[in-house]
Every structure is written in structure tokens, then in C-alpha cells.
Amino acid sequence: MEMTRTPFRTVCALALLAIGSSALAQKTYSPEELKRLVDAKKYPATAAPTTNIELLAYPACLAKIDARLKSGGAALVSRSVVSTNVMRVERIWLKDSAMTLTCLGADKKFITTTAPYL
Numbered sequence: 169m170e171m172t173r174t175p176f177r178t179v180c181a182l183a184l185l186a187i188g189s190s191a192l193a194q195k196t197y198s199p200e201e202l203k204r205l206v207d208a209k210k211y212p213a214t215a216a217p218t219t220n221i222e223l224l225a226y227p228a229c230l231a232k233i234d235a236r237l238k239s240g241g242a243a244l245v246s247r248s249v250v251s252t253n254v255m256r257v258e259r260i261w262l263k264d265s266a267m268t269l270t271c272l273g274a275d276k277k278f279i280t281t282t283a284p285y286l
Contacts, residue, residue, distance in 0.1 A: 194264055195285040199244040202261045206245045214266050214283035224278040226254075229271035232278060233258055236269060 197205070197212060205212060224232065233256060237246055249257040254273040259266070270279040 196264045197244070197261070197285070198263070202245045202263075206247065206261055212261070212266065213286045215286055217281045217283035219282075220280045222278045222280075223276055224271075225276055226271060226273035229273075229276075229278040230256060233269050233271060236260075 194215075195212065202212075237258065237260075244263060245261040247259045249259050249268075251257075256269075256271045258269045260269065261267075265282050265284040267283075268279075268281040270281070271277070272279070
């Protein structure tokens with residue numbers, strides 16, 4: 169029986185592909201699971217967050233948060249963290265990540281922070 173040798177490059181490429189695809193697979197939760205976890209204050213573990221900052225007047229920023237919360241969409245569970253006349257923070261748990269929406273009145277900023285579940 170003749171043995172063929174697999175080139176080293178092919179083996180390395182297959183190994184990297186396997187590692188890369190497992191890194192892309194992330195945890196997801198059903199609405200029921202998320203509600204139970206959030207109600208129990210046992211929040212899902214998350215990876216490092218990404219942050220997006222947009223300059224936006226406070227009233228427009230509040231409207232953007234309200235629209236996001238009313239549309240529902242992917243938001244499975246949400247909680248208000250802070251709501252004053254100068255700052256608002258809403259926490260949203262999606263099926264595959266947690267998101268924080270922040271409006272800062274004095275800075276005129278709308279900050280979106282998203283962290284995928286581990």
C-alpha cells in the first residue's frame with residue numbers, strides 16, 4: 169500500500185479553518201433563557217465589547233433609543249439602567265449579544281456598546 173503525504177501547508181490551512189470557524193460560533197439564547205437569566209441577575213458572559221459613538225442632540229438621542237426599544241426586533245429583554253434629564257442608559261439583551269445604548273446630554277453623544285456572548 170502506497171502512502172501519500174499531505175503537504176504541511178494543507179494541514180496548517182485546515183487547522184486554521186477549524187480554529188477560525190469555532191471562534192465564529194458564538195453562544196445564542198432564546199427569549200425565555202434570557203429573561204430567566206436577567207431576572208435572576210445572572211447575566212450571560214460576554215466577549216470584549218465594540219463601541220460606536222455618534223454626535224447627536226439629547227432629544228434626538230432619546231428618540232433613537234425609544235425607537236429601538238419600540239421596534240423590538242432582535243431585542244429579547246431590555247432594562248432601563250439610568251433615566252434622567254441629562255443621561256439615559258438602556259441595556260438590551262439580544263439572542264447573540266448584549267447591547268448598551270447611552271445618551272449623554274451635555275456631551276451630545278449617542279453611544280452604542282455591543283458585546284457578543286461567549
